[in-house]
Amino acid sequence: MTTAELSQVCRQVRRDIINMTANAGSGHPGGSLSVTELMTSLFFNHMRIDPKDPKNPDRDRFVLSKGHCAPCYYAVLAERGFIDRSEFENFRQLHSILQGHPDSKKVPGVDASTGSLGQGCSIAVGMALGAKLQKKDIKVYTILGDGECQEGQIWEALMSAAHFKLDNLTVIIDNNGLQIDGSNDEVMSLGDLPAKVRAFGLHLIELPDGHDLDAIDAALKAPTEPGKPKCILAHTVKGKGISFMENQVGWHGKAPNAEQRAQALKELED
């Protein structure tokens, strides 16, 4: 897909995020909007996947470790043809396949159930390890939140990814700088995150603008060092694309009301 086409998809994904959370009256728009370009690029231009054969054992794998950004995930899966858009209205409702956090038992295209922070990276390590063991050319991608990197298990996972030499694994950190109680620095500073990731043995690529589709594409295509997992540290804007949500802590886990929804959708008009 061309950058212009991807950009159009991103716009639709953002509209879906707003509508899904507004309909549900709950959900996480802020982080969903910050990962939009990263996920769209991955699912449309990089991952070897087939919506007609979502369980193909040789497909590439994806783990949304920051599972609360499910609205973005569902929107991308619908755009990519894995699920029907009609499911959106049931997001977070009883008996829906679209749970508040992704459920691999329910949603075609969801490779791992996530939501409890800190756990997805380890699952991705297991997938990449399994692919290596079976000598399969499968790439595994996972997206972590920056606040999530406060979980010790993330570092256990990164340590093991390097130890097992998983150069088929790409760890993407959605570094929007904000979490529920405030900025990362106010809540629990991550310190020199790039240095920490490098010190854990990963090949680091920093993306100054995690919404720049061409830069994302280049980073995803860039070869890693043999035997080293790749980490893309993407600097993003929480709430990206909606003026009143951008860089606002309060929009981590709050749904827009009718008026806010209307304004957001207006800003997202073609």
Added chain:
Amino acid sequence: MSEKIATREAYGKALVELGAVKENVVVLDADLAGATMTKYFKGAYPDRFFDCGIAEANMVNVSAGLSTMGLIPFCSTFAMFGAGRAYEQIRNTVAYPRLNVKVCCSHAGVSVGEDGGSHQSIEDIGLMRMIPGMTVVVPADAKETKKATFALAEMEGPAYMRLARLASPVFEEDYPFQIGKANILREGKDAAVFACGLMVSETLEAAKLLAAEGIEISVINMHTIKPIDADCVMEYATKCGNVITVEEHSTIGGLGDAVADVLMGKVNCKFLKIGINDRFGQSGKALDVLREYGLTADQIAAKIKETL
């Protein structure tokens, strides 16, 4: 019952045999291969063995990831660090998506001995059986452990197996093993005694002591705590009228509660849970610690006699 083998030892050996017939079996450990006995598998199939270091949470989720690739991970550490420390990983990342991961933890119960209370998990059965859809198995001897290891590999879905550090008697008789189907080891009319793990052989010894005094108890090996063999529990409770459970686990949440859950409101019977009564474990020689907590054959016999 002369020969003594620890269930962890039998597990380690069984994994090697299992690995020979099932190429998709992989084994993970958290720096305790020499204690959980996964070292045998490591020696036999180094390519299929992954030491995850002292990082149990990561190990459990790496197992989850491996299982999604069509592999059957057996992931081992001490019960305290598997069922305990990595509880939420097992709950959310293994059981919630119903992944085919077998968490097999050794050093459960107070018979760990010298390492003391910090290393003696007396809550793992309870923790694991509370998780929806989890299979929980506690083999009683080496032969059963081998069969259980193979049975876990055959079943699809998450499972927990509890293993012991202490060498325990191997039953002469070769009982069949089917997940969820209890084994009747001894028939007696005066009480139905349900036991699991190390407590099965202790209870059998207790049965002999009681028999010498004219008390005949049924001894039932509840090797599967979940799904519990409700038919067997109902049958023997109805038949014997007195129900006793024996476990090397807290009396809160374990085998006793699982049996009580079946009977509650259905069968009118006397009921006694023998286990660890809301205390932590402590250091000591394994047999001394078991005695301190009232879990030896003569103590079990005395408690049963008192109840009847």
